[in-house]
Amino acid sequence: MNIKRNHISTIQNIFTMAYRNLLKTFHNPDHFMDVLIQPIMFMILFGYLFGGAIAGGVQAYLPIIVPGILIQTILSAASGSGTQIKEDMETGVFDRFKSLPIAHIAPLAGQLLADILRLTIATTASLTTGYLMGWRPTVNFGWIIVVALISIFTGWAISWIYALIGLLAKRATMVESISLMTMLLLSFLSNAFVPINTLPKILQIIAKLNPMTYVIDAIRQILATGSFPPVAWIVLLFGLGIVLIFAPLTVLAYNK
Template sequence: MSTATTMAQPVQETDDPARNAPRTGELSALLVGREQPPAPSALSASVTFGWRAMLKIKHVPEQLFDVTAFPIMLVVMYTYLFGGALAGSTTEYIQFLLPGILTMSIVMITMYTGISVNTDIEKGVFDRFRTLPIWRPAPMVGYLLGDVVRYLLASVVMLTVGMIIGYRPGGGPVGLLLGVGLLVVFSFSFSWIWTMFGLLLRTEKSVMGVSMMVIFPLTFLSNVFVDPKTMPGWLQAFVNNSPVTHVATAVRELMAGEWPAADIAWTLGWSAFFLVVFGALTMRLYNRK
C-alpha cells in the first residue's frame, strides 16, 4: 500500500481578472477598517470656495477692471465735473463726494456675485457642489467671501486716488478703517439679493439687467452726490429712508471723525434684514433648484 505525499502548490495567477481580484470581504475590510477623514467645518468649506473665487480672478485678471480702473474713473470724473458747480472748488467737494462715491461703487460691485452664481449654474458646476458632503450654504458664502476681497481692493484704490487729488479724512486711519468695515458688512449682506437672482433667473444677462434696475435708483436717488435738502419734499422722503443714504452718511461721518450712531444703527439693521430675508430665500432656491 503506497501513500502519496501531497505538497502545497502556490496559486498561479491567471489572465482572468475576476479570479485575480480581491474577494468582496477583503474589499469591505479595506474600506470600512480605515478611519474616515473628518468632515470639513462650515468655516473651512466656505474659505475653500472663497479661495476658488480668487483663483478665477487670477486666471481672468480682466475681472479686476471694475475694482481698479472703474473706481478711478468715477472719482476723477465726478470730482472735476461737479466740484466747481456744486461746492465752488474740487477740494471742498471731494471731502463730501469721496465717501459717497466709494459707497456707490462698492454697492454696484455686489451685483457680480449673482452673475458668478448664474454662470456656474449654466456650466453645471453647481450640480457637483450639491452632492458634496459639506455645509450647504458654503458655496454661496464662498462667493461672498471672495467678493469681500474685491470690495477691499476697490476701497484702497479709491481712497488712494482721493487723497492724491485732495481728500483729507478727519478721522484718520481709524476713521477710514471703521468706514470701510461698515461698508463691507453692508455689502456682504446686500450681495445675498443677487445670489437669489442668480439662482432664480436663467441667464447672466437677465441677472445683470435686473441688478442694474435695482442698483441705479438706489445709488443715484441718495445723498452720494448732493445734500438731500436741495431736493423736492416728496423726493427727500424717499432719499432720507434709502439704505444707501444711511450707509453713505455713516461712512462719511466715520471718516470725518464723527460717530453717527443713528445711521450706523440703520446700516446694521438693513444689513441684518438683507442677510436674514434674502439669505433664507437664496438657500431655499438652492435646495430646490
C-alpha cells in the same frame, strides 16, 4: 472626531471655492472692473467734472463725493455674487460641483466669502483714489477702518440679495441688468453726489427713503466727527436684518 474632521473639511472646501471665485474676478475684465477700475474712474470723472459746479472746487467736493463713490462701488461689487453664481449655473459648473466629494454648501459659501475680499478691494480702491486726489479726512486712521468695515458689511449683506437673484434668474444677463438698474437708482436717487435739498420735492422724498442715504450719512458723520453716530447703528441693524431675511431664503433656493 469624525464630526470635527467634517467641519475642518467643510471649511477647507469653502476657502477653496472662495479662492476660485477670486481668480475668476481677476481673470474676468468685467468683474475686475467692478471692484477696481470703476471706483478709480468714477472718482476722477465725477470729482473733476462736477466738483467746481457743485462745491466750488474739487477739494471742497471730495468730502461729499468720496462716501458717495464708495457706496456706489460697494453696490456694484456686491452684485457680482449673483452674476457669478448664474454664470456657473449656465456653464454647468454647479452640476460638476454636485458630483464632487465636497460640502454641499461650499460653492455658495465660497462665493459669499470671496465677496468680502472683493468688497475690501473695492473699498480700498475708492478711499485710496480719493486720498490721491487730495481728500484728507480729519479723523484718525482707526475711524477710516470703521468706515471701511461698515461699507464692507453693508455690501456683504446686499450680496445675499443678489445671490438669491442669481439663483432665481433665468439668465446671467438678467442679473446684470437688475444689478445695473438698482445700482444707478440707489446711488443717484440719494445724497451720494448732491445735497438732498437741491433736488425736486418728489425726489427729496425718494432720497430720504433710500437706505443708501443713511449709509452715506453714517460714513460722512463718522469722518466729520470721529464718533459713532446713531445713524450708524441704524445701518448696522439694517444690514443684519437683510442677512437674517435673505440668507435663509438664499440657502433654501440653493438647496432646491
